Amino acid sequence: MGRTAIVTGGGIGGLAVTIGLLRSGWQVTVFERAEEFRPVGAGLALAPNAVRALDWLGLGDRLRAAGTAQGGAGLRTSSGHWLMRAHLAEFEARFGVPGFALHRTDVHRMLLEAAAGAKLMRGYEVTSVHSRPDAATVTCESPSGPVTATADLVVVADGLHSRLRGSLYPRHPGPRYAGYVTWRNVVPAEAGVHVETGLTESWGRGKRFGIVPLPDGRVYWYASVSLPEGARRDAELADLARLFRDWHAPIPELLDASPPKNLLRHDIYSLTEPLPRYVAGRVALLGDAAHAVTPDLGQGACQALEDAVTLAGLVVRTPDIDAALAAYDHIRRPRTQRLVRVSALAGRIGQWRNPFLAAARDTLAQLVPARGYLRAISHTLSWQPSPQWPAPTTLPQG
Incomplete structure (x- = not known):
């Protein structure tokens, strides 16, 4: 054996x-x-x-x-x-x-x-x-x-x-909790949101937004916000859109085009x-x-x-x-x-x-x-x- x-x-x-x-x-x-x-x-x-x-x-x-x-x-x-x-x-x-x-x-x-x-x-x-x-x-x-x-x-x-x-x-x-929460989603190809080639990450104060193009025209994004552990568990895409409303394109467009049912939220450890x-x-x-x-x-x-x-x-x-x-x-x-x-x-x-x-x-x-x-x-x-x-x-x- x-x-x-x-x-x-x-x-x-x-x-x-x-x-x-x-x-x-x-x-x-x-x-x-x-x-x-x-x-x-x-x-x-x-x-x-x-x-x-x-x-x-x-x-x-x-x-x-x-x-x-x-x-x-x-x-x-x-x-x-x-x-x-x-x-x-x-x-x-x-x-x-x-x-x-x-x-x-x-x-x-x-x-x-x-x-x-x-x-x-x-x-x-x-x-x-x-x-x-x-x-x-x-x-x-x-x-x-x-x-x-x-x-x-x-x-x-x-x-x-x-x-x-x-x-x-x-x-x-x-x-141990790292001090921030991350939301993730994937925008379907049919949304037609144009993004840069390659991974990009944008920095604000206490906030970050990352964009990654996927095969077949889909786009993966993540948004990280400094918050207490367990905070904003009920946040929806509309809440994230408000947090990032003044950020550069195509961030608002990606949030608008994201399927609400696929939104993921995680405390980071x-x-x-x-x-x-x-x-x-x-x-x-x-x-x-x-x-x-x-x-x-x-x-x-x-x-x-x-x-x-x-x-x-x-x-x-x-x-x-x-x-x-x-x-x-x-x-x-x-x-x-x-x-x-x-x-x-x-x-x-x-x-x-x-x-x-x-x-x-x-x-x-x-x-x-x-x-x-x-x-x-x-x-x-x-x-x-x-x-x-x-x-x-x-x-x-x-």
Whole structure:
């Protein structure tokens, strides 16, 4: 019998590690608490580091067929004045591959199809996990009652408010509120709203608005506002339109053209208190469960994909599972915890309300050339899978 794994959570990170393990001959069971695999979200930008991870998983062609190449980026003031612009050609020249933007649902569907060789258990909420020297056991609540399962490896990928992280590290304070709320939506192509090529973000005082073109003429946008935790839960598009009514085009047009039923609102959190380890015996934490990051660097899904490829690559290369898990913790913890700190700082700066600080921020951004911006993000986006991790050449068949 081959090696076995249990993955708790059917999101991007959980499905990605499932694919990596399947491609290497593991038997994988995914426990997902939702009755159906229905991803929540709007648009998703995948930076070059995430593109390389998907290439390693054998999904690069599917990504390129489904997504819109990204790399152009810009910062603007609320009035529309450009503070910084970087173009796709410059981006590709430095990183070798572009980023891609597409709807989160399309990414999730791509991963779900590739993970068809796993045993996908819907409606199973994992409530506890216990490790012993040679295996780990999970207990689930299921539609038919409590269920217990054991595997050589358990991967905890149950997200920001991970129940299992809390049980493994009961003294950890958990996610901390970042000080702002973000709304998201996707404008349909038929609305005909023209936007700039590439991701743009506009800064005000205590407010930001981001615009990302998606395939087929759709446009993903996000709006971040500094507010107390839990505030404005009943806000509607009309309320956002008032908040951003004096901002440059096409922001008011995007808000007017957005489907009200698709409006998403989230308080933003991150794990500012780092975990002491990402591994506990035969249990490994991955993605937001290990290192929830604010969206300010666009690296949440990207780092989950890096985690998945690193973990799968190491357990394939190293027959000793415990040694592979120790290496995973050693490799992933410093990088991801640094990005949590940097992203949180970027979010605080972007949300500055003080007029003098906001003016200084905008002036500094205008003085940084595009090559300086690309150099600053190079450490993050230049990641690639180790050549020592063999990437299987065929996808599993369901």
